[in-house]
Amino acid sequence: MIGETASSVDGPNAVDLITPEPADGYAPGPVFLQVTDLVKTYGGRPAVAGVSFSISSGECFGLLGPNGAGKTTTILSICGLIKPDSGQVEIGAGRHDPGAARTRRDIGYVPQEIALYEDLSGRENLRFFGHLYGLAGKQLKARIEATLAFVDLTSRADQKVAAYSGGMKRRLNIAAALLHEPGLLVLDEPTVGIDPQSRNSILENLAALRSSGTAVLYTSHYMEEVERLCDRIAIMDDGKVLAEGTRGSLLELLGERVDQVRLATLSTPEPILLQALRTLHGVSSVGTTSDGLELTAHEVTQTLPAVLTEVARHGTAVTGLAVEQADLESVFLHLTGKGLRDG
DSSP states (O other): OOOOEEEOSOSTTOOEEEOOOOOTTOOOOSEEEEEEEEEEEETTEEEEEEEEEEEETTOEEEEEOOTTSSHHHHHHHHTTSSOOSEEEEEETTTTBOTTSGGGGGGEEEEOSSOOOOTTSBHHHHHHHHHHHTTOOHHHHHHHHHHHHHHTTOGGGTTSBGGGSOHHHHHHHHHHHHHTTOOSEEEEESTTTTOOHHHHHHHHHHHHHHHHTTOEEEEEESOHHHHHHHOSEEEEEETTEEEEEEOHHHHHGGGSSOEEEEEEEESSOOOHHHHHHHHTSTTEEEEEEETTEEEEEEESHHHHHHHHHHHHHHTTOOEEEEEEEOOOHHHHHHHHHSSOGGGO
């Protein structure tokens, strides 16, 4: 089911922002960040063109899009690091402008590039950044120990950052952003260039942080990370938010769910089997491949058992099975005509 649409950008390249109705049992809390009609232009080209969204306390909100979609410009505007041409950003219970000094304690920012001093130890880096946030004495010491434990770096805290792996540096970057206990944590592609184990650790930490009530803004072009972590997702391209909602509601933009099934078989499927499969409820098309069968099905989890039963009934041995289910990559392709990694 698709909710109402509202034009987000005027002109010949206007795109309607699609806001599906909520799904997945999502129930938002009080709004902590409100972004309204954000616009930023560089050299006559809009990097951000009328972006609007909100994030609630305890919610993880994902900005999903290819490199160059406008994600970084959006979050730099939110953090008060660049001034947008127009639009409004309001943060915190008092809904203050991000440029105000009193608002900066509400924001923890993890940039795309590592922002640490490599000739200092992990603990010394945190002490330095803590002083910048106005922390001192027992309070600073307690926050350093708490954030080191949170990112699992206590045992390496007194080693120089130059000796850290890429994943360890990323985790220390997150610890630095959490020292002052911000209400909003903003992360710009925080897992780029790190190993799978470090990526998994970061995602687990962020899930725990969200449950503590912190609002999280997570930007990425990795669909699987956004699907795993985020309560709601905005799909961005060319500086615009094309659609926003829960994963389930975004998938509904595809219409009736259609998944692809590939079966590898020992022998070439007979035409009588192909015809029998076409008559099954939920199967929309059937064809042969170089090593077996390929078919499309609605709600494959319900259709697949009947498909396998029919194949076995016709005496065809299956040696392999692959299912490609609709995902956010499919939604992005549906909205833009290109893949997330095409840029």
